[in-house]
Amino acid sequence: MSKKLFLFAIGGTGSRVTKALTMLLASGVQLPDTSEVIPIIIDPHSTNSDLLRTVELLGHYQAIRNSLQTKPRQGFFGTEIKTLKQAIGSNANLPDNYVFELQGVQEEKFRDYIDFNGLEKTDKANGALANLLFTEENLDTKMDIGFVGNPNIGSTVLNQFRHSNVFKAFAENFADGDRIFIISSIFGGTGAAGFPILLKNIRNAEAGKIANPAFLRAAKIGAVTVMPYFSITTNEQKRVDSDTFIPKTKAALNYYARNVNQSVNALYYLGDDTTKSYTYDPGNNGQRNDAHLVEMVAALAIVDFMGMTDGQLDLTKPVGKDFGLKTDTTDLHLTHLADETQKQIGLPLSKMTLFSSYLNQRLSEAAGNMVWSKQTPELSSRFLNSDFVQKLRAFDAGFRDWLSEMSQNKRGFSPFVTNTDALNKVIRGYEPTKKNWLGKEQDVVLAFKEDYDALLNTIVEGKTYVSEADKFISLFSEATEQFIRTHFPNLPK
Amino acid sequence: MALEDSLYSFYEFFVSDDLLRDLYQQELLTPLTVSATAIALLGMTLYYYVLNGKRPKYDGMGQWLLVWLVSGVATFLVVLITCIQKAMQEEPRSANPDDGLFFDQGTGAFIVFSLELMVITMLLFFIFSVFLKRWSTHAKIRPFLWPDRIR
Numbered sequence: 007m008s009k010k011l012f013l014f015a016i017g018g019t020g021s022r023v024t025k026a027l028t029m030l031l032a033s034g035v036q037l038p039d040t041s042e043v044i045p046i047i048i049d050p051h052s053t054n055s056d057l058l059r060t061v062e063l064l065g066h067y068q069a070i071r072n073s074l075q076t077k078p079r080q081g082f083f084g085t086e087i088k089t090l091k092q093a094i095g096s097n098a099n100l101p102d103n104y105v106f107e108l109q110g111v112q113e114e115k116f117r118d119y120i121d122f123n124g125l126e127k128t129d130k131a132n133g134a135l136a137n138l139l140f141t142e143e144n145l146d147t148k149m150d151i152g153f154v155g156n157p158n159i160g161s162t163v164l165n166q167f168r169h170s171n172v173f174k175a176f177a178e179n180f181a182d183g184d185r186i187f188i189i190s191s192i193f194g195g196t197g198a199a200g201f202p203i204l205l206k207n208i209r210n211a212e213a214g215k216i217a218n219p220a221f222l223r224a225a226k227i228g229a230v231t232v233m234p235y236f237s238i239t240t241n242e243q244k245r246v247d248s249d250t251f252i253p254k255t256k257a258a259l260n261y262y263a264r265n266v267n268q269s270v271n272a273l274y275y276l277g278d279d280t281t282k283s284y285t286y287d288p289g290n291n292g293q294r295n296d297a298h299l300v301e302m303v304a305a306l307a308i309v310d311f312m313g314m315t316d317g318q319l320d321l322t323k324p325v326g327k328d329f330g331l332k333t334d335t336t337d338l339h340l341t342h343l344a345d346e347t348q349k350q351i352g353l354p355l356s357k358m359t360l361f362s363s364y365l366n367q368r369l370s371e372a373a374g375n376m377v378w379s380k381q382t383p384e385l386s387s388r389f390l391n392s393d394f395v396q397k398l399r400a401f402d403a404g405f406r407d408w409l410s411e412m413s414q415n416k417r418g419f420s421p422f423v424t425n426t427d428a429l430n431k432v433i434r435g436y437e438p439t440k441k442n443w444l445g446k447e448q449d450v451v452l453a454f455k456e457d458y459d460a461l462l463n464t465i466v467e468g469k470t471y472v473s474e475a476d477k478f479i480s481l482f483s484e485a486t487e488q489f490i491r492t493h494f495p496n497l498p499k
Numbered sequence: 500m501a502l503e504d505s506l507y508s509f510y511e512f513f514v515s516d517d518l519l520r521d522l523y524q525q526e527l528l529t530p531l532t533v534s535a536t537a538i539a540l541l542g543m544t545l546y547y548y549v550l551n552g553k554r555p556k557y558d559g560m561g562q563w564l565l566v567w568l569v570s571g572v573a574t575f576l577v578v579l580i581t582c583i584q585k586a587m588q589e590e591p592r593s594a595n596p597d598d599g600l601f602f603d604q605g606t607g608a609f610i611v612f613s614l615e616l617m618v619i620t621m622l623l624f625f626i627f628s629v630f631l632k633r634w635s636t637h638a639k640i641r642p643f644l645w646p647d648r649i650r
Contacts (some may be wrong), residue, residue: 085615380640
């Protein structure tokens with residue numbers, strides 16, 4: 007029976023990993039036996055760029071999929087992604103978006119949130135306790151930019167989640183067999199605090215207080231907790247100090263070992279000691295970190311988790327996993343990843359990259375001029391200007407940015423060449439060669455028109471499609487797969 | 500001879516009587532018409548099933564027009580050379596010298612006739628294209644998709 011995946015993405019890392027997962031799902035990576043993914047992003051810094059970019063991409067993904075009359079079960083955009091409201095039904099009293107909006111954090115200092123001044127006057131004991139737990143700097147933190155590396159603030163504020171309509175709606179919609187995955191970082195404020203709190207609220211679900219408590223308590227929960235993989239440039243005013251990342255990680259790991267690990271069915275730990283430094287920028291539209299391989303690997307943890315059987319996810323024997331590379335280098339290609347990882351992402355990402363290249367370099371010339379485009383339903387210049395193609399192009403721009411950012415990050419992951427019309431060069435490390443008549447190895451030349459359009463023409467013969475959009479996605483998903491399987495035989499699949 | 504007779508009747512509409520009679524008597528109407536048809540068929544096959552057989556390498560409208568034109572020119576040359584060669588043989592039409600020589604109409608008449616067969620070839624090329632392109636994977640939309648607007 008297909009199951010739903012409730013994906014809780016906490017903090018900036020949560021958003022970025024969700025973005026990576028969206029890219030993988032759009033490329034055709036499959037979550038085994040999963041009917042739909044329901045992302046719920048929890049981040050007090052609601053204007054941070056990473057979150058906004060992720061939400062925008064999710065919107066494009068959904069718009070593209072909704073344009074298809076026959077929803078694909080595999081290939082491009084083959085997985086259903088829904089907001090919680092959509093998953094429940096239109097009557098649910100929830101905002102129709104992916105973000106859980108924390109109350110009382112906009113333009114409000116933590117001091118005001120806990121009514122610290124009132125506490126000191128009316129409840130001296132608790133006031134003294136709060137004074138002990140929170141520094142003046144903590145109390146003066148404005149939370150609309152997040153918890154800026156302070157899990158002690160986060161753990162207080164994020165507790166409101168259990169009283170929220172979102173949490174109640176999630177519980178009501180959670181069925182036996184559905185799964186939960188939580189994405190967080192361990193070295194900041196929001197993720198480090200949010201993960202244990204969320205987990206506690208799910209595992210301690212009580213009858214009478216929340217729906218489906220038995221299901222929630224027995225739910226298969228997976229989590230990825232990301233350890234430091236970037237740093238922050240030092241300056242005088244900074245409120246996040248990357249020198250504290252490691253001590254905070256150690257402290258949090260110690261806490262997790264005692265309070266978290268035994269409540270999670272599968273826990274994935276990720277991190278990297280090769281890091282890039284970002285300028286500290288917590289303001290509006292700030293926190294725009296480049297995409298990183300670690301985030302994609304974290305997204306693969308979700309794929310791995312959904313592929314595990316219920317028998318493998320025994321809470322009495324929690325599974326702990328980490329990730330290794332085949333070759334330790336700072337500029338990674340697919341060939342540097344383990345064969346299993348290559349099998350998971352090699353073909354889908356290559357397909358999407360090839361599709362992206364076609365979209366950018368060839369489509370406008372080919373549409374209306376090649377047999378595959380003329381065959382009914384015709385993909386004409388009118389189609390190229392349609393809302394569907396605009397959404398697709400917007401998603402593709404995000405995909406290209408994602409690849410480009412990963413390639414420029416540390417460590418870099420640059421498996422593809424995206425701006426070439428020599429299609430044989432697209433997958434780094436797997437460029438096809440053949441022996442010439444002298445027995446010498448030489449490149450196999452692959453071109454858009456002579457090779458790729460030829461394949462599209464062949465595939466489209468005798469096929470029927472219900473709409474232009476369906477034809478476009480289905481045809482290109484099939485063609486890119488055949489093209490790569492035929493011309494890149496060494497790529498593990 | 501039945502074919503030759505039929506072709507004579509056909510060419511009567513637009514070929515000069517003198518040249519047509521010579522062509523008929525030399526039994527050239529059939530081979531020249533077959534050549535024109537064969538060239539059209541060859542040109543069509545070349546475009547749809549050789550040049551664009553495995554890959555859409557020369558599938559543009561410009562390339563279709565070029566092969567179309569080349570087929571016509573090929574027929575033009577074949578017909579013109581045939582007529583000139585026949586004229587150069589200076590074969591008398593009969594024992595009576597007043598009847599003159601075969602193909603003594605002059606190059607101008609040959610060119611006009613060659614152009615007429617060139618047009619026929621191009622017309623046939625077009626007709627063959629329309630009806631036989633449907634089996635082409637990569638170029639069936641040339642010169643246009645009709646009547647192959649099929650699923």
